Amino acid sequence: MKPVVIIGAGMAGLLAAAQLHLNQIPFLLVDAQNQVGGRLYSEHVKGFTLDVGFQVLQTNYPEVQRSLDLHSLDLAAFESGAYLWNNESWLAFVNPLKQPGSLFSALASGIMTVKDAYLLARLWFITQADVQPLGSQESTQDFLNRWGFSPKFQSHFLRPFFGGIFLSAGLNPPASLFRYYMKQFLEGTAAIPATGIGAIPLQMAASLPADSIRLGTQVTQVSANQVTLSDGATVDAEHVILATDASAAAKLLGVSLEKGAFWSTKTLYFQVPASADVKPMLHLVPNSRVLHYAYFSHVQPAYAPKGMDLISVTTLDVSMQSADVLTELAPFVGPSIQNWAFLKEYLLPEALPVVGAFDELKQKAADAGIVLSGDFTGFPSLQSAMQSGREAAESCLKA
Ligand SMILES: Cc1cc2nc3c(=O)[nH]c(=O)nc-3n(C[C@H](O)[C@H](O)[C@H](O)COP(=O)(O)OP(=O)(O)OC[C@H]3O[C@@H](n4cnc5c(N)ncnc54)[C@H](O)[C@@H]3O)c2cc1C
Incomplete structure (x- = not known):
């Protein structure tokens, strides 16, 4: 049986490999770098x-x-909370669910209004239900404004905190993603x-057969059942899972990404x-x-x-x-x-x-019979990268 070839040993590719290994399906995991992990290093x-x-x-x-x-x-x-700037000093704002007194200090400082506290409680309440990360068209910033969070609470807490998660100063990603991350922070730990952080992919790779991983090997061409490596060699494949970052996937599939992707x-x-x-x-x-x-x-x-x-x-x-x-x-x-x-x-x-910037890429992969994987196929996070890898392997098992 020909192997499934997985291109890219980031968390998406590693999860695909682990899932195939679990089902005793032969695979070859190839990465251009000399180490596994991609953006996790x-x-x-x-x-x-x-x-x-x-x-x-x-x-x-x-x-x-x-x-x-x-x-x-x-x-x-991390302790659940953050230091907030209060005129000339730092105020330790600990998650009020864990330390209710923290809420009173934030209210007394004026960083937070009573309405902000009420809105946070309302957010906490709605995150008790299942939150779909990609359910809304509204941006996070529009959502915060519509709900009526005060400008000071936004500038001193919401914008620097969630700006750092989204890496978007304008909080452009969907409000549903904001609610999803909020739930993760409230219920789990960071x-x-x-x-x-590079220990995470190393742990995944350690459970895979070493002779199924080929590092320092760039893929230069790809089709549904074959890949070409940078040394000119070709590998025939039962299926190909393309689990590179979005830029590399676009290059291999001949798609031009929009500026600002x-x-x-x-x-x-x-x-x-x-x-x-x-x-x-x-x-x-x-x-x-x-x-x-x-x-x-x-x-x-x-x-x-x-x-x-x-x-x-x-x-x-x-x-x-x-x-x-x-x-x-x-x-x-x-x-x-x-x-x-x-x-x-x-x-x-x-x-x-950027969420929503890769529709053409997804279509091109589907048309070519190549299984696409990676965080860009869902939303930018380890959860999405790992889930996409597992689902890519499952789709090969079914085919
Ligand atoms: C600064 C920063 C902060 C982040 N913060 C968080 C966070 O706090 N929480 C969270 O959940 N997520 C966070 N993320 C996102 C998370 O790191 C990514 O979603 C995840 O690592 C993506 O994994 P991936 O497998 O989809 O892609 P990648 O990790 O990009 O893996 C792609 C792999 O493909 C390989 N490759 C590319 N081209 C080729 C080719 N032609 N041939 C062979 N191999 C190739 C690359 O070498 C790479 O190893 C952050 C990311 C960054 C960069």
């Missing part, structure tokens, strides 16, 4: 663990629950593995001498080119060497340099910003696919 620099772009593992995602051994990832979680971001890392009194939560920076910063090593201590802390800074302004970040954050951090020493930055021009 970590580097180790000067004793620090740096994820290539700020990201977290939502432990409540159904596919995460189903396919990962969370225990052996040795996860540590966690990081001890050895970096991706959200971009930059993550900058700084090291500072260890400090004891900062909670493992994001500092949300209002009305700024920086969305948020976090003492990452207070979430996952294994990310920094002893005596040091690791700070991550997330911006959507990809032109920002480390010096710009220090200038921008000086009023929020105070004189201790002098201790921030720049470590490394990661620019991710195609970090997340």
Whole structure:
């Protein structure tokens, strides 16, 4: 029997491979890079663990629950909440479901109105039901305005927090996706593995037969039953699952993507001498080119060497340099910003696919008899990438 060829060993391709392996179907998983994981990758620099772009593992995602051994990832979680900027200092706003007193501090500070508190409670109530991530045409920003969240609560909490999830400053993604993520944050935890976010795909790959994975091998041509590799060799396939990122899939299928099909971001890392009194939560920076910063090593201590802390800074302004970040954050951090020493930055021009930008690509793959997989086939998240991989394998099993 010819193998199913899976192109791309990101989380989508790995899930497809795991599902085929479970059903004893021969497969070949090919990736252009020398490692698995695609956008889920970590580097180790000067004793620090740096994820290539700020990201977290939502432990409540159904596919995460189903396919990962969370225990052996040795996860540590963000505290549910965030630091909000209150005139000249930071206010720790802990999830009111876990610490109701936090609500009163936020109300007293004026960052939140009584109506905002009521609307949050109403949101919490509607997220008790099943929330479909892609059910609405309305943008998140339009939804927040229609519901009547106050401008200050939007600028000090909702926009920097969800802007950092969507990587969209204008909160353009669908309101249904906002409600879906809200549910994940309220019901699950946002966690990081001890050895970096890249430990997740490594765990998946470890359960697959090593001789079925070929790394450092780019696919240059694809059809329903054959792929051509960069060295000119061809591999015949029972089925082909195209699980690359959207740009690579478009190139292989000869589709031109619209400008603006991706959200971009930059993550900058700084090291500072260890400090004891900062909670493992994001500092949300209002009305700024920086969305948020976090003492990452207070979430996952294994990310920094002893005596040091690791700070991550997330911006959507990809032109920002480390010096710009220090200038921008000086009023929020105070004189201790002098201790921030720049470590490394990661620019991710195609970090997340824009919902709805890939219809032509999907049609072209369907017409060519190629099974398409990847986060861009659904919505930008590990959940969607993993689900699409599993479903791609299932469709090969049925065919
Ligand atoms: C900065 C950032 C923050 C994020 N934050 C979160 C978060 O907090 N929570 C969350 O759930 N998700 C988050 N995500 C999204 C999540 O990382 C992605 O949805 C997921 O990793 C996508 O997996 P994938 O398999 O679809 O694609 P990818 O990871 O892009 O994998 C595609 C693979 O295809 C390979 N490939 C491409 N072309 C070829 C070719 N011609 N031949 C062979 N191989 C090829 C690539 O090398 C790559 O390994 C974030 C992403 C980024 C970048």
